[in-house]
Amino acid sequence: MEQTQDTIKMKGQATGKAALTYLQYVAQAVGAAMLALFQGAGRLFVFMGQSVVHIFLPPFFPRLVLRQLIDIGYYSLPVVGMTTLFTGMVLALQSYTGFSRFNAESAVAGVVVLSMARELAPVLAGLMVAGRVGASIAAEIATMRVTEQIDALSTLSVNPFKYLIAPRVLAGTLMLPILVLVGDIIGVFGGYVVSIYNLGFSPGRYLSQTWEILEVIDVTSGLVKAAVFGFIVALMGCYHGFNSQRGAQGVGAATTNAVVSSSILILILNYILTQVFFS
């Protein structure tokens, strides 16, 4: 009987020890993950600060900025144009299907223009540019890191932040609002085409309904969002490229991380900015 009690006591102690060890592992893993998260966030904020400071401090590289404005802005026009055109068209079709049940077809024009200007054009353009430009920035800078071209810049007395990062971040911030403005117009045009030629709306009434409902804040909020998204896309591309690990795998990981992180940040910031503008 005494022996059985001792055995149970020993088993209980062993189980308690195992549970403690398990808890210790869990605590260590959670602690390490939290530390890594804060370290990563800290590094990103320092990187962001340096990027912004170098946009305003000389020497400047205007030709590089111009090249990035063309790369990020002009060459993204077809992608953003196609995306917003078809989104505007689908929006008109879908909203008509819903509103016709309540005899509220006249709201289609308003839904199209408000959705495009406030939400869809900035978010979709941001996501498309993240895929096209963010990935390309990350891959290019990561390749430069892996092939020691960034080190070479430093040895030639040129600050990599001024030469590589600042022009891209500036161009991203300036160009996305312009792309979104164009996207707004194309999206509304898409809705107009479907409404007039497919759903039988009157052109004059559709346009007047569009103008009547649209306010300045609807467009400006979208443009401010676009500037923030452009900054984020360029910054995340530069950050992940600049901190790329070695080899082809490192470049691939940098590209993936740039697109994923900027896409998620766009969605989170879109909610926050909407809350700020419209709540």
Add this chain to the structure above:
Amino acid sequence: MSETAKLQLSGVVKSFGSKKVLQGIDLSIPKGKSLVVIGGSGTGKSVMLKCALGLIHADSGSIMVDGQETMGLDSKGRTAVMQKFGMLFQGGALFDSLKVWENVAFGLIHGRGMDKRDAYSIVLEKLKSVGLAESVAELYPAELSGGMQKRVGLARAIATNPEIIFFDEPTTGLDPIMADVINDLIVNSTKELGATTLSITHDMASARKIADFVAMIYEGKIIWTGPVDDLDHCGNPYVDQFIHGRASGPITFGAAA
């Protein structure tokens, strides 16, 4: 090596996480002399070179250039020190979006603020000094062979007439003849400039050709240093094993790899 040191590293320590890569490096290079650091892969050669250049921040120790401490310099001070440096990277590290002449002129135009026309004439002169024709100036790096890329890299490294030039495995990946050509170019161009040089390599032919002094790095420490003429009879078993490329000896595969 007791003359005034142009470049001096004392007790330089660098760790990455728990891995201690440099465990107290002591090196000194007199003005106008060439020091070659030899050692196997993973012994800390590249990290040491990048610490000396300021591309990697050492954890502790001292790195003096012309008697001035360079550890912990602000960006302005670092830029001033960088103007004394030239660097030939192992893979060339040429900017592939720029033409050859723009690569060579990069430090002159962006680092020194020189006019493009003046820089271009210096570029042609430097390309000639590394045995490249004027026509190469308008090509892109991707259009050049490995040996030509190394030459362009060398031209870029010497374009600003630096006082100290760093060579990171200058002959790696080249055939023996091209390697010898690059060695000759290094010797000639640095002698012409009167530059002090620090090179890292595991190519013994290259080390013998370009070195005034040789140092051997092993497990993050300098284990031997002396004139190149003493290399073959230094009496250090590690150096002896390394220069003769023997598999057996005090350097074990696990440590060297």
